[in-house]
Amino acid sequence: MRRIFFSIMILSLVLVLDACKKGDTGTAGPAGPTGPQGTAGSAGAQGPGGAAGPAGAKGATGADGTKILSGTGVPGAAVGVANDFYIDLTAMKLYGPKANDGTWGSGKDLKGAQGANGATGENGATGNTGSQGPAGANGATGADGPQGPVGPQGPVGPQGPTGGTGAAGANGSNFLAGSGAPTCATGAIGDFYFDIVTSTLYGPKLSDTGTCWEQAQLSALLLLQEVSS
Numbered sequence: 001m002r003r004i005f006f007s008i009m010i011l012s013l014v015l016v017l018d019a020c021k022k023g024d025t026g027t028a029g030p031a032g033p034t035g036p037q038g039t040a041g042s043a044g045a046q047g048p049g050g051a052a053g054p055a056g057a058k059g060a061t062g063a064d065g066t067k068i069l070s071g072t073g074v075p076g077a078a079v080g081v082a083n084d085f086y087i088d089l090t091a092m093k094l095y096g097p098k099a100n101d102g103t104w105g106s107g108k109d110l111k112g113a114q115g116a117n118g119a120t121g122e123n124g125a126t127g128n129t130g131s132q133g134p135a136g137a138n139g140a141t142g143a144d145g146p147q148g149p150v151g152p153q154g155p156v157g158p159q160g161p162t163g164g165t166g167a168a169g170a171n172g173s174n175f176l177a178g179s180g181a182p183t184c185a186t187g188a189i190g191d192f193y194f195d196i197v198t199s200t201l202y203g204p205k206l207s208d209t210g211t212c213w214e215q216a217q218l219s220a221l222l223l224l225q226e227v228s229s
Helices: 002-019 220-228
Strands: 068-071 085-088 093-095 175-178 192-195 200-202 215-219
Touching: none
Parallel strands: 068 085, 175 192
Antiparallel strands: 085 093, 192 200, 200 215
């Protein structure tokens, strides 16, 4: 009985395994819809630099540029080339650009007319006193100045030695007197004479001939007072 039971169990197991055997592959089904894009990945590390490329070919020579020339006076046709400029340093004028036919055209003033004088500015603050400069050379001797006032008399000096006898001096004037007017024979030239009768003073005597005496305009009283004083 038990053996029959195990045989049935084994037969059932074989049937089950046979029923579960994989079948033949079927035809492929249609493609499904595209799924949403995923998030971008992180940047990768920078790769090594490439080798330098070969040098390029030399370019063509460029045309001459414009020059600014200068001189004194108006430029002639032989000065410069087309499109150059020229400055007249005498008249301060700019010419150019030079035309292809060699003409410069009329110059343009670089310096305008002098403007009017501006208003006088305020006086600046007084600067600091500078250091004393070196002494200058002696100037030429100036003209003599006016004579100064007489100074006070100095003390009396010691008496000097006695000098030699001088030459005899000329005769001095004499004061004569008499009664009546004097004649040409009376006295010497330069003398005075007093007429005691008329109280008239004559003199000084001028000569020994002609009008030898002239009357002095003094009275005898005044003369005597002067002599007595």
